[in-house]
Amino acid sequence: MNGVIIQFFHWYHEGNLWNEFTKKLDDLKNLGFTAVWLPPATKCVLGQEGRGYDIYDLYDLGEFNQKGGIPTRYGTKDEYLSAIKKAHEAGISVYADIVLNHRMGGDESETVTVHQVNEENRNETIGEPFTAKAYTKFLFPGRDRKYSDFIWDYTCFSGIDSIQKDQEEIKGIFKIHNEYGTEWNPAVSHQFGNYDYLMGADVEYRNPYVVTEMKNWIKWYLETTHVDGLRLDALKHLSVDFLQEWITYIKTELKPDCYILGEFWKQESEKISDFSDKINDMISCFDAPLHYNFFRASKDGRNYDLSQILKGSFLEKKPVLSVSFVENHDTQKLQSLESAVKDWFKPLAYAIILLSEEAYPCVFYPDLFGAEYTDTKDGEEIKVIMPKVEILPKLLEARKQFAYGEQISYFDHPNCIAWVRKGNNEYPGCIVILSNGENGYKDIELGKENADSVYRDFTGQRKDEIKTDENGKARFVVSSQSVSVWIKV
Ligand code: CA
DSSP: OOOOEEEOOOTTOOSOHHHHHHHHHHHHHHHTOOEEEEOOOSEETTGGGOOSSSEEETTOSSOSOBTTBSSBTTBOHHHHHHHHHHHHHTTOEEEEEEOOSEEOOOSEEEEEEEEEEETTEEEEEEEEEEEEEEEEEBOOTTTTTSSOOOOBOGGGEEEEEEEEETTEEEEEEEEEOBTTBSSOOSSSOOTTSOOOOOSSEEEOTTOHHHHHHHHHHHHHHHHHHOOSEEEEOOGGGSOHHHHHHHHHHIIIIIOTTOEEEEOOOOSOHHHHHHHHHHTTTOOEEEOHHHHHHHHHHHHHGGGSOGGGTTTTOHHHHOGGGEEEESOOTTTSTTSTTOOOOOGGGHHHHHHHHHHSSSOEEEEEHHHHHOEEEEEEETTEEEEEEEOOOTTHHHHHHHHHHTOOSOEEEEOOSSSEEEEEEOOOSSOOOEEEEEESSSSEEEEEEOOGGGTTOEEEETTSSOOOOEEOOTTSEEEEEEOTTEEEEEEEO
């Protein structure tokens, strides 16, 4: 079967997500989804406002009265566990979103020695080290040591974005001096000199007690939730040494078949590839370079050379470990990595990720269900409407019924590309053709076994019928800036 993931949330989603997911399970199953990526279930510093990435307590999945209430933005622990159970009953695997890099909302302050660093070059010190107060003590009073009695203090953190000196709060990036060093962990991305620090209180993974606690925690998490895989957040900022040890622990001691998908956000597939090499290929990665190709193609219209659409992608580099997507909660409009693929191009992009041979595609919630939201940017209130990609259910159906077998590609024209899926013993195959310019066509030879056959466009974009000649050859067509999926009648 052709696996396909749904990212079942977006940045501005409102309402109880766990219950909504449970209600939509039958529809998702019918559309052919085999896995779901759910957002982080952990209690955040912003309580019900937090999106899940401003982590406070990893053991609070909406169970304890902390940070303003019991549930998280997405619901309670019971609702989360029930959603996972029902997904399993529907045959859908669940991937949990896990934030390892930082914590926010410490319960008490401690006196720490710090030095400030230049945000553009974190290896560059500003001024002399000094002592200050920082909120680095996490006691989780609302949980009262249930599941774990581990208390986080400044030895568990390498840096922080806010300190208090002489009763005054100072913002910036401050390197915390602890037993494990006065400099950043070097085993991270070298962007900005050293990209260990991202936000909040940065976790010190050179501290062996932290490593042990994070192993204990993931054991608890997997046993409690029974999720099938993990989507790991912000991996550029984490020590590769820690990740290697921690993932090996999961794969050998806890759950050998645990699917691990990393967010290692780089525009160059070589860097993503180097990273997955270092984790001994135990981790799949999102194909950010392919997303940026889609983004550029959608902006450039017919001036974009469609024959190059996969060039530089992780899909091309390491197909088995790549996860392809068109859009996500960080790239959608008004978000931190805003690079929204324009609406007209989305059918083409989805055809590429859903119908190509080697891709493991991930569909974004608003592209299936639509979304509307408002946010402020540069002091101005902006309303965003994300319409559904109307053709998406058809393309999902085509993935389920036809997109099987060997692929023959015709990426030979800047405005029109096509590929044939030859089918296999169970499924018939299809011909996919895309244009980002005028109406297009492609002369394709399908072999004698397809002589004198009739084809129609499964997507309904084209109403004509195409007949192959006595040798199985035909001219397949596509409308301007569109996609067609031709199947044998
Ligand atoms: Ca870090």
